[in-house]
Amino acid sequence: MAYALQQLINGISLGMIYGLIAVGYTMVYGIIGMINFAHGDIFMVGAFVALIAMVMLVSGGIMDGPAAILLVLAISMAFTALYGWTVERVAYRPLRGSFRLAPLISAIGMSIVLQNFVQVSQGARPKPIEPQVIGGIELMREGEFVVQLSYMQMLIIGTTLAALVVFTWLVTKTPLGRAMRACEQDRKMANLLGIDTDRTISLTFVIGAALAAVAATLYLLRYGVADFFMGFIVGVKAFTAAVLGGIGSLPGAVLGGLLIGLIETFWSAYFSVQYKDVAAFSILALTLIFLPTGLLGRQDVEKV
Amino acid sequence: MTEHTPMLEVTDLVAAYGAVEALKGVSLQVRQGEIVTLIGANGAGKSTLLMSLCGDPQPRAGRVLLEGRDITACPTHEIMRMGVAQSPEGRRVFPRMSVLENLLMGAQAQGHDPAPELEKVFALFPRLKERQAQRGGTLSGGEQQMLAIGRALMSKPRLLLLDEPSLGLAPLIVRQIFSAIRALNEAEGLTVLLVEQNANQALRLAHRGYVLVTGRITMEGTGAELLARPEIRDAYLGGGH
Numbered sequence: 001m002a003y004a005l006q007q008l009i010n011g012i013s014l015g016m017i018y019g020l021i022a023v024g025y026t027m028v029y030g031i032i033g034m035i036n037f038a039h040g041d042i043f044m045v046g047a048f049v050a051l052i053a054m055v056m057l058v059s060g061g062i063m064d065g066p067a068a069i070l071l072v073l074a075i076s077m078a079f080t081a082l083y084g085w086t087v088e089r090v091a092y093r094p095l096r097g098s099f100r101l102a103p104l105i106s107a108i109g110m111s112i113v114l115q116n117f118v119q120v121s122q123g124a125r126p127k128p129i130e131p132q133v134i135g136g137i138e139l140m141r142e143g144e145f146v147v148q149l150s151y152m153q154m155l156i157i158g159t160t161l162a163a164l165v166v167f168t169w170l171v172t173k174t175p176l177g178r179a180m181r182a183c184e185q186d187r188k189m190a191n192l193l194g195i196d197t198d199r200t201i202s203l204t205f206v207i208g209a210a211l212a213a214v215a216a217t218l219y220l221l222r223y224g225v226a227d228f229f230m231g232f233i234v235g236v237k238a239f240t241a242a243v244l245g246g247i248g249s250l251p252g253a254v255l256g257g258l259l260i261g262l263i264e265t266f267w268s269a270y271f272s273v274q275y276k277d278v279a280a281f282s283i284l285a286l287t288l289i290f291l292p293t294g295l296l297g298r299q300d301v302e303k304v
Numbered sequence: 305m306t307e308h309t310p311m312l313e314v315t316d317l318v319a320a321y322g323a324v325e326a327l328k329g330v331s332l333q334v335r336q337g338e339i340v341t342l343i344g345a346n347g348a349g350k351s352t353l354l355m356s357l358c359g360d361p362q363p364r365a366g367r368v369l370l371e372g373r374d375i376t377a378c379p380t381h382e383i384m385r386m387g388v389a390q391s392p393e394g395r396r397v398f399p400r401m402s403v404l405e406n407l408l409m410g411a412q413a414q415g416h417d418p419a420p421e422l423e424k425v426f427a428l429f430p431r432l433k434e435r436q437a438q439r440g441g442t443l444s445g446g447e448q449q450m451l452a453i454g455r456a457l458m459s460k461p462r463l464l465l466l467d468e469p470s471l472g473l474a475p476l477i478v479r480q481i482f483s484a485i486r487a488l489n490e491a492e493g494l495t496v497l498l499v500e501q502n503a504n505q506a507l508r509l510a511h512r513g514y515v516l517v518t519g520r521i522t523m524e525g526t527g528a529e530l531l532a533r534p535e536i537r538d539a540y541l542g543g544g545h
Binding site for chain 1: 380385389390392400409410413414455459
């Protein structure tokens with residue numbers, strides 16, 4: 001019981017990170033109908049920006065504690081958003097109106113470019129950081145086993161919830177969000193109403209990348225390591241989450257992320273850690289076969 | 305802008321979707337405060353003309369002047385911020401947005417306060433006010449048509465482009481929509497370019513009309529003149545369509 005509760009906490013905090021990344025996949029799919037295969041690598045770039053900022057601030061002795069984490073988060077969001085914007089501008093926009101497969105191939109190309117760029121500029125070896133958030137609170141004790149909610153997990157859950165609240169407000173209540181939904185539902189018509197749809201699409205990539213940066217900073221703080229290839233596995237899992245939730249659906253992406261996080265954690269806890277990726281990707285295959293529209297894909301949900 | 309500058313002046317416009325040339329050199333004029341109708345059979349190029357005036361597709365050749373200003377090469381979203389609005393073919397209401405949000409979308413890119421326009425649209429189409437919280441996709445055809453026109457009006461246009469507002473609607477609703485167009489024209493001097501297959505009613509409403517046949521203007525005249533022409537009667541009013 002206590003063991004399961006601990007897995008639940010671990011699964012939720014991992015799942016929320018997947019959910020944040022999945023939102024980026026599903027948003028871009030909603031608005032231009034392509035899978036942005038470079039999104040996982042945008043996440044990886046976000047982790048490296050956070051890592052560099054962290055090393056400069058903390059190891060450089062400029063500041064530490066919560067203020068440093070907040071500043072690292074902001075720096076990572078800003079730089080990663082710029083990467084997201086650039087990738088769209090350079091690799092996808094010129095191909096708009098081309099055949100459907102063209103931006104997809106371009107996305108795979110961008111993914112390779114980003115990985116190699118980071119590999120060459122930062123080195124191929126995994127880069128560790130000192131743990132920044134230590135300790136936690138004890139929830140319950142069952143014999144020898146202690147169920148703990150770590151401060152890191154609280155940080156993950158709190159930050160993710162805050163990011164999702166701001167994001168939901170942005171999409172449902174602001175003129176920008178309305179323009180994004182208009183582009184998703186009928187891009188030609190949005191254009192006919194004077195909306196600069198290219199700009200709206202750019203902003204969608206910027207927002208998606210900023211959310212990936214939030215996920216990346218939390219991931220870095222939680223696991224303490226970044227490498228140039230980390231975006232692949234995490235990216236594919238977040239993509240699985242987006243498909244499971246129903247690609248195009250925003251609440252679906254978060255739900256899918258949570259489910260993938262939980263499945264992976266429980267699988268590792270009760271079956272085999274080595275096969276945890278197999279579990280996650282079997283879900284992708286099963287979803288595509290038996291539930292291709294995902295859990296929330298066909299219902300009349302808010303989509304971007 | 306002088307009184308004599310036409311609202312819209314189109315010269316030798318050529319437009320195409322891919323390899324198919326839909327407009328083969330169309331010239332027409334819409335003066336300020338006029339209702340002009342463009343009639344023609346299915347596939348004559350009427351909708352392509354309206355879309356091409358909005359830069360989508362951009363004209364291959366020819367010239368479009370809006371109040372004397374050359375807009376031929378302008379991108380669509382810029383043209384739609386110069387006082388042009390379109391209620392397009394197929395209505396294109398945003399299906400998963402509320403009626404209110406659909407209307408607000410009409411004013412969004414223009415930068416003015418939407419409240420006064422919203423009030424006017426609700427006064428013109430009270431049905432939309434009743435349904436303002438309902439999703440666009442759940443409205444009936446007539447209500448969607450009202451919404452598409454209302455959304456176009458939200459931008460405070462000086463030139464309104466209407467594509468087949470009568471399509472698929474009951475005669476009573478068609479009359480209601482046409483009288484709304486006339487009221488806007490008379491009360492506010494709104495200039496209207498109206499594309500219709502329903503030639504009879506369109507020509508009665510309009511000051512002048514053009515007939516478009518496979519991408520070319522074949523006839524023009526006042527509404528009454530065109531209504532009286534036997535070839536128009538045979539081709540467009542005979543109920544053959």
